[in-house]
Every structure is written in structure tokens, then in C-alpha cells.
Amino acid sequence: MWPFALLIFFSAFLLFQVQPLISKFILPWFGGSASVWLVAMLFFQVFLLLGYLYSFIINHFKFKTQKYIHLVLILLTFLTLPIIPSIALKPIDSTFPVIKIIILLALTVGLPYFVLSTTGPLLQAWYARKYPQKNPYILYVLSNAGSLLALITFPFIFEPLFDSVHQAWLWSGAFVVFGLGVGILVWSKFKSLPAAIVKSETVQKVGVRKTILWILFPALASAAFLAVTNHICLDIATIPFLWILPFCLYLITFIFTFADEIFYQKIIYFVLLICLLFISPFLVFNNEIGSFGLSFQLISYSLILFIACMVCHGELYRLRPASNLLTRYYLMIAIGGALGGLFVAVLAPLIFTAYWDLLVVLFITVLVVAGLYFNSVKEKSTAKERQFIYLASFLLIVFFSYYAYSIKLKSWVGTVAAERNFYGTLHVKESLANDEGAKRRFLLHGVTLHGEEVIKNDKTIPAISYYSEKTAVALLLQKIIKADSREIGVVGLGTGTLAYYGQKNDIFTFYEINQAVIDYAHKYFSYLKDSSAQIKTVLGDARLSLEKEPDVKFDLLVLDAFSSDAIPVHLLTEEAFELYSKKIKETGAIVVHISNRYLDLAPVIKAVADKHGFGFVLVDTPKNEANLSYRAVWLIVTKNEDILQSEELKPYITEKEIKKIKPWTDHFSNLFTILN
Structure with missing residues (x-):
């Protein structure tokens, strides 16, 4: 058995190592x-x-x-190695990102990934035919164990020790070893196999109902996994560790449920699932969820995912077929997984303006499992008992729908506009008017504030939040960088608050990847239209857009894309700062907004600043409720000593020790080193 076990374990390890590896590779491009x-x-x-x-x-x-x-397919796959994306596949704009990502992945890892995905079910089918008296499902447990090991070792071993290019070469070499191993196994262990399993006690036929359930349960588990991943990445950070945490939980439930039925106690997990069903709306729709802390969010979402997947995979294992239907069973599981992914990644953003995905999945799971139970006891129950069950089910549906929607309505109070797209959810909200008749209007991306202003008597009054007159960026624009005509570049638009500091003859160029943000800034906020400066907005990823503008030279380049907890790491790398240094004047500066709940970005910027010979100062401005401003931490990077020694900055410069870390690159980053 060990050759089968070793190859299935190794193939699953490679299969799940390549997922975070190649995703991290292409993350900066999108x-x-x-x-x-x-x-x-x-x-x-x-x-x-x-x-x-x-x-x-x-x-x-x-x-x-x-x-x-x-074997021919494996040999052909060798020709596609190594799995390093071609620079020719790098997108030139931000249109149709879903299609471009799929094409890029197909051309880069499509064939190797396809070959690895065939190994588990194919070798298990061969094993079942060669050893019909043995249980082939133990090999499926080993497959998931290999997958789990791959996901755990990626952020803790491979990512800290190797950059993406070296990882790609290591993975490609390991794939060659795997391919040779399959060849050796086939030629040494198999001269022939029985044509089919013919013993009547092992042959099983499956109806439509069971086949649908083989698809439905993995679809629900897959959708729950991706919905939870979405919440974690949007509310915390888009990093491999936080991709991998829910993935590990997803695989652990496969290992537990397929190892032995004793691990899945149906009634216990079902009751827990119902309890979590009523807790989940609070997590999903609570605008203040970030204030509960990183640990609370991770534990809460992880618990929901674990219980939901234990129920789905436990029921799936209870429905397992005999060995003659092994490959069909796995095919239905794969179909379900793909459908769950399609729902969360493609359909949900088109259907919902908020993240209803997780609630819908949990609700359907409860109904399906309850339906199976009711169906199993239907023959043994009386008419009155069945009527009670149907009434209880109906009341549960009505009550949960009302409960979830009421929480959503509470979070929706004051909402002027909302939209969900590839980049997340946007909400424009207004507070109730105060005694003076003034109300505040906010732009929220997920739960993160991206700017606000005050509306009084149908007139707008600036509410400069993280950009008050004592912040580094305001001091630079108002008192330090002086010229009759200035070129200012801003990465991240938000409400366009910085346009408030624009002067006549200034040119402000805002780089924004999300068209909805541009639309909302123009439609619901006045900073852009009221500015004295000339305003330009450029749609697309800032790095890609800057690369296409060879003649631009800024007096000040503002990086304001990191206040959200899902930070775009590719804007903080050596390659990024090398580009920025070419886009500012010799006397110019880069100022980076690093206010963040969970991540201390100062060491990252210090490392790349040192690498490129820049000086820097950390400017920390306290909160001031009188002028509606928040605490703001900015880091100025420049070779201009006059700026670094400016008298205007000195009262707010923080002389705290910044720890030394390895500079990040497009192929290496480690967020564990900067977690607060």
C-alpha cells in the first residue's frame, strides 16, 4: 500500500503548495x-x-x-515547467480581471495542476481494483493530510525562506520527481488490473437524489470556505497566511469525517450550526466588528467554517458509495466544489450588494440536513408529528429571515448608496443631523473609512479625517512644498479629500483601481469638484499606471492605500519604490499613510527606504474631535534634507525605534514580522 500512499500524499502536497505560490506571484499584477x-x-x-x-x-x-x-500526459507536462508566469501575460489595464487571471493561470500552471488533480482519484481507483477487499477511502484521508501539510508549511517555512521564483523552481523540480515516481509505480506494480469489480456485494447503483447530494454538500462546504476567506481577507489582510487558515480548516474537516464516522456526531454539530446561524448576521453586518480585534474575528469565522464543513463533509461521507463508484463519487465532489466557488467568486457579487453569501450557505445547509432527517423519520412519524415538523421548519425560515434582515437593516441605516464588485463593497452613509442641522457623510470600503465630509444647509464643509492640517501630508502641501505650479500624485482616491489642499495651477493626479470609488467620489462628495487644482483621475492599478507614464515627475507622491486592513503588498516592495523614485523630482518626497489596526508598516518602508538611499521621518498626529480629525500616522521618505529637517514637522515627529526587517520584494514578503 505504501507506494500508493506516498504518491497520493506527495501529489496532494504539490497540488496545494502551488495554489498560494502562484496566487502570490500574480497578486501584484491585479x-x-x-x-x-x-x-x-x-x-x-x-x-x-x-x-x-x-x-x-x-x-x-x-x-x-x-x-x-x-504517462504521455505527464511527459508533456514536463515541457511546461518551470511554473513562472511570463511577463508577456502581465495585464496592461484593470479591465476584465477575472478573465485575465483565469487565462494567466491556465497558461502557467494549468497542465501541471490538471495532472496532479488526476492522481488521487486515479490511483485510488487502481488500488481498489487491485485490492478490492481493502478500504480505498483511507487514501483520500492521506491525500487531504498532504494538502494540509502543504498549506501549513507554505507560510511558516517556504515563504519566509524562499522568494517566489526560487519556490517555483523547487516546486517544478519536485513535480519532475513526482512524475518519475508515477512511472516507476506503474511499471513495477502493475502489469494488468481486473477489468471491473464484479462481486455483487460490492457493486452499487446510485439514484438521482443521492447524486445531487454528492454535489450539494461539497458545494455548500466550498462556498462557506470561500465566503469566510473573503471576510477574513477583506477585513484583515490579503496575505497567504490568512488565505491558508480557512483552507486548513476546510481540509481538516475532510480528514476527520473521512477517517472515521466517530468524529462526526450529527446531532451535536447540527445544534452548533443552528446556533452559529443566528450569530453570523452579527459578524457579517456589524460595522464595528473591527473594534473587537483580530483574534475575535479569526476565531469567530474559523469556528463557523469548521462547524459548517464538518456537517457538510460528515453528511457527504455518510453517503459514500462502494468502490465501483469511486471515481464518479469524486467527480461529483469536484463538481460541487466548483459550483460553490462559482457562486461566491462570480454570482454573489452580481446578485448581492452586501456579503450575504455566508448566511445563505449556512441557512441552506441547515435546511438540507434537517430535510434529510425529516425524510428518514417520515415513515415512523404520525400525521400530527409531521405537521409539527413542517410548521417548526416554516417558523424557523421566517424567524431567521426576519432576524438576519433586521440586523442588516440596522447596519443599513443612513445608507445613501451601496455597491459590490471585484474589489469589495462600497457604502456611502449619512449620520442624522445634529442640533445645528449638520450631518456627516462617509465613504466605507467594507468596514474601513475612506473619507467623509459635513453637509449643512445643503452646503458641504470639509471633514478632513486623516488629513487634518497638522498631519504630515497637509503640512507638506500647505507649508513645506511650495511652488507656483505643483505636480501631486495620489495613490488611492477615497473621497478625494486631499484635493482640498490643491492650489491654483496645481495638478493632482489620483490613481484608483476601483471605478466605483471614482464614481462615488464625484457623485456624493465635493472635494474634487470644489478644488482649486486641476484634477485628473486615472483608473487602474497605481504601479501599472505609473509605469505607463514615463514623463511624469511629482513634487509629492502620496501613497494612501494602506488604511484598509487588506493592504496591497505590491505597493510596498523594492520594485515599487524603485518606480516611485523615478517618478518624483530630486527635491520631491514620498509620503505614506500607515495608520492601520493590525499591521505596523513602518519597518517595511524603512527597509526599502534604506535600500534606495532615502531618509525618512515618522509623523504621528493625535486625534482632534473639534475639527473631526482622527489620529493619523504618516511616514515621509525623501532625499531632501530640508523637508526632513522642516520646523513645521518637528512637533509631530515620533522618534520611536523601528525594527529592522528584510526588504520586501514582489517575490518576498512576510507579514508575521509586522503584526501589531
Whole structure:
């Protein structure tokens, strides 16, 4: 058995190592959005489905034919290595990101990933035919164990020790070893196989109902996994560790439930799932959830995912077939996984303006499991008992719908506009008017504030939040960088608050990746239209856009894309700052907004500043409720000593010790080193 176990374990390890590796590789090319991971997961689920379909079809051929087809496929895959994305595939604009990500992944890792995805079901089918009296599902447990080990070792071993290019070469070499291992196994262990399992006690036929459940339960588990991943990445950070945490929980539930039925106690997990069903709206729709802290959010979402997946995978294992239907069973699981990914990554953003995905998945899971239970006891129950069950089910549906929607309505109070797209959710909200008739209007991306202003008597009054007159960026624009005509670049638009400091003859160029943000800034806020400066907005990823503007030279380049907890890491790398240094004048400066709940970005910027010979100062401005301003931490990077020694900055400069870390690059970053 050990050769089967070793190869299945190794193939699963490679299969799940490549997912965070290649996703991190392409993350800078698509704006660092959390949705890059969701689309990548959808791609991997679809190619897993194709691999399982291949295994299902080829398993009906004579073994000699199977052997030659599969070995030729592995040899062809060697020609596609190494798995390093070609620079020719780098997008030139931000249009159609989903399609571009899928094409890029298909051309880079499509064939190797497809081959690896065939290994588990194909070798298990061969094992079941060679050893029909043994349980093939233990190999599925080993497969998931290999997947889990891959995900755990990526952020803790491979990511800190190797950059993405070296990881890609290591992975490609390991794939060659895997391919040779499959060849050796086939030629040494298999000369022939039984054509089919013919013993009547092992042959099983499956109806439509059970086949649908084989698809439905993995679809619900997959959708829950991706919905939780979405919440974690959007509310915390788009980093491999936080992609991998829910993935590990997802796989652990597979290992537990498929190892032995004792791990899944149906009634206990079902009761827990119902309890979490009523807690989840509070987590999803509470605008103040960030104030509860990182640990609370991670534990809460992880618990929801674990319980939901234990229920789905536990029920899936209870419905497992005999060995003659092994490849069909795995094919249905793959179809379900792909459908769950399709729902969260593609359909949900089109259907919902808020993150209803997780609630819908949990609710359907409860109904399906309850329906199976009711169906199993239907023959034994009386008419009155059945009527009570139906009434209780109806009341549960009505009550939960009302409860979830009421919490949503509470969070929706004051909402002027809302939109959900590839980059997340946007809300424009207004507070109630105060005694003076003034009300505040906010722009929120998820739960993160991206600017506000005050409206009084139908007139707008600036509310400069993180950009008050004592902040580094305001001091630079008002008192330090003086010229008759200034070029100011701003990465991240928000409400366009910085345009408030624009002077006649100034040119402010805002770089914004999300068209909805541009639309909302123009439609619901007045900073852009009321500014004295000439305003330009450039749609697209800032790095890609700056690369296409060879003649631009800024007096000040403002990086304001990091107040959200899902930071775009690719804007903080050596390559990024090398680009920025070419886009500012010799006397110019880069100022970076690093106010963040969970991450201390100062060491990252210090490392790249030192690398490029820049000086820097950390400017920390306290909160001032009188002028509606918040505490703001900015870091100025420049070679201009006059700016660094400016008298205007000295009262707010913080002389705290900044720890030394390895500079980040497009192929290396480690957020563990900067967690607060």
C-alpha cells in the first residue's frame, strides 16, 4: 500500500503548495485585491473538476490504455515547467480581471495542476481494483493530510525562506520527481488490473437524489470556505497566511469525517450550526466588528467554517458509495466544489450588494440536513408529528429571515448608496443631523473609512479625517512644498479629500483601481469638484499606471492605500519604490499613510527606504474631535534634507525605534514580522 500512499500524499502536497505560490506571484499584477485569491480558487476548483472528470472517463478504458495515456500526459507536462508566469501575460489595464487571471493561470500552471488533480482519484481507483477487499477511502484521508501539510508549511517555512521564483523552481523540480515516481509505480506494480469489480456485494447503483447530494454538500462546504476567506481577507489582510487558515480548516474537516464516522456526531454539530446561524448576521453586518480585534474575528469565522464543513463533509461521507463508484463519487465532489466557488467568486457579487453569501450557505445547509432527517423519520412519524415538523421548519425560515434582515437593516441605516464588485463593497452613509442641522457623510470600503465630509444647509464643509492640517501630508502641501505650479500624485482616491489642499495651477493626479470609488467620489462628495487644482483621475492599478507614464515627475507622491486592513503588498516592495523614485523630482518626497489596526508598516518602508538611499521621518498626529480629525500616522521618505529637517514637522515627529526587517520584494514578503 505504501507506494500508493506516498504518491497520493506527495501529489496532494504539490497540488496545494502551488495554489498560494502562484496566487502570490500574480497578486501584484491585479492590484493586490482579496478577489485575486477567490478567482484563483475558482480556477483551481474547475481544473480539479477537469482532473476528476479525466479520471472518471479514463478509468473505463483498458488498464494498458490508461497507463500509456497518463504517462504521455505527464511527459508533456514536463515541457511546461518551470511554473513562472511570463511577463508577456502581465495585464496592461484593470479591465476584465477575472478573465485575465483565469487565462494567466491556465497558461502557467494549468497542465501541471490538471495532472496532479488526476492522481488521487486515479490511483485510488487502481488500488481498489487491485485490492478490492481493502478500504480505498483511507487514501483520500492521506491525500487531504498532504494538502494540509502543504498549506501549513507554505507560510511558516517556504515563504519566509524562499522568494517566489526560487519556490517555483523547487516546486517544478519536485513535480519532475513526482512524475518519475508515477512511472516507476506503474511499471513495477502493475502489469494488468481486473477489468471491473464484479462481486455483487460490492457493486452499487446510485439514484438521482443521492447524486445531487454528492454535489450539494461539497458545494455548500466550498462556498462557506470561500465566503469566510473573503471576510477574513477583506477585513484583515490579503496575505497567504490568512488565505491558508480557512483552507486548513476546510481540509481538516475532510480528514476527520473521512477517517472515521466517530468524529462526526450529527446531532451535536447540527445544534452548533443552528446556533452559529443566528450569530453570523452579527459578524457579517456589524460595522464595528473591527473594534473587537483580530483574534475575535479569526476565531469567530474559523469556528463557523469548521462547524459548517464538518456537517457538510460528515453528511457527504455518510453517503459514500462502494468502490465501483469511486471515481464518479469524486467527480461529483469536484463538481460541487466548483459550483460553490462559482457562486461566491462570480454570482454573489452580481446578485448581492452586501456579503450575504455566508448566511445563505449556512441557512441552506441547515435546511438540507434537517430535510434529510425529516425524510428518514417520515415513515415512523404520525400525521400530527409531521405537521409539527413542517410548521417548526416554516417558523424557523421566517424567524431567521426576519432576524438576519433586521440586523442588516440596522447596519443599513443612513445608507445613501451601496455597491459590490471585484474589489469589495462600497457604502456611502449619512449620520442624522445634529442640533445645528449638520450631518456627516462617509465613504466605507467594507468596514474601513475612506473619507467623509459635513453637509449643512445643503452646503458641504470639509471633514478632513486623516488629513487634518497638522498631519504630515497637509503640512507638506500647505507649508513645506511650495511652488507656483505643483505636480501631486495620489495613490488611492477615497473621497478625494486631499484635493482640498490643491492650489491654483496645481495638478493632482489620483490613481484608483476601483471605478466605483471614482464614481462615488464625484457623485456624493465635493472635494474634487470644489478644488482649486486641476484634477485628473486615472483608473487602474497605481504601479501599472505609473509605469505607463514615463514623463511624469511629482513634487509629492502620496501613497494612501494602506488604511484598509487588506493592504496591497505590491505597493510596498523594492520594485515599487524603485518606480516611485523615478517618478518624483530630486527635491520631491514620498509620503505614506500607515495608520492601520493590525499591521505596523513602518519597518517595511524603512527597509526599502534604506535600500534606495532615502531618509525618512515618522509623523504621528493625535486625534482632534473639534475639527473631526482622527489620529493619523504618516511616514515621509525623501532625499531632501530640508523637508526632513522642516520646523513645521518637528512637533509631530515620533522618534520611536523601528525594527529592522528584510526588504520586501514582489517575490518576498512576510507579514508575521509586522503584526501589531
